[in-house]
Amino acid sequence: MTRVAARPARILVVEDDPAGRELLEHVLGEDGYTVESEGDGAEAWRRLETEPTRFAVVLLDWELPHLDGLALLERIKAASALEAIPVIFQTARTDRDSVLAAVAAGAAYFVPKPIDRELLRTVVAAATADHGRSLALQETVQRGEAAASTLVAGDFRVRTIAEATALATLLSRACPDPERTLVGFSELLINGVEHGNLGITYQEKSALLAAQGWAEEVERRLASPDHRDKRVVVHFERDDERIVVTITDCGPGFDWQRFLTISPDRIFHAHGRGIAMANLMSFDRLEYVAPGNRVIATVDLA
Incomplete structure (x- = not known):
């Protein structure tokens, strides 16, 4: 085809x-x-x-x-x-x-x-x-809001992919190396929306990407009575030594240990590497809390 x-x-x-x-x-x-x-x-x-x-x-x-x-x-x-x-x-x-x-x-x-x-x-x-998403995110970060670096604490709620992307930009601006953390925050927040709140499974996403129907399915589920009131809750906190961001979704959790590294048996899949890339490149520590619907990302400042 x-x-x-x-x-x-x-x-x-x-x-x-x-x-x-x-x-x-x-x-x-x-x-x-x-x-x-x-x-x-x-x-x-x-x-x-x-x-x-x-x-x-x-x-x-x-x-x-x-x-x-x-x-x-x-x-x-x-x-x-x-x-x-x-x-x-x-x-x-x-x-x-x-x-x-x-x-x-x-x-x-x-x-x-x-x-x-x-x-x-x-x-x-x-x-x-x-x-395309990476270029758009980098452009927003480079336009930058200096005020984001003064953020000490805050709570946020996101429902859509667009809101997740916008919040990822804000959170990365608050970090000393925005481009390093940008992709990591984006991956974690989008995972919270699509997999946690909307319940799109790994296998379903594989099929949706192959059929080029992922975006449409996300929008359909966002409009569904089963999901339209769900939010991903984000808590940001900074002290002299570190920034800690806690992300919690409404899902039942998942087996996160399998995704903290890139497994050879998944390398030829079209997705499934976002958490591993965030763990390897974006944060100093990435910790999931059982059952897996809460993740804590830490950026060291000292």
């Missing part, structure tokens, strides 16, 4: 095998993306350095001449002009050490080799949407 991307985006494919590169260009081109490609990691890096805002997503192979995929990923994430670009690893490696190395370097998405066309489409659509 051919799907047209909601927001046509430019994708850089980095693949040294000509046949594999041609297949990726064909599949993604069918979905309305503009696809450009390189067969060499070093050449891809030069292109990204020269045009850092050109691409919305980078899809790269692990094994590349002159500069392998992991080294290229590390360079992308170390460059302030490029670090927000989602990188999708195309790989046959599923061992724990390889997965952890890629995640530590900044990989958020994986697709298997040989290619699964429908999974590729779903993952690229998710990465493209995340890139």
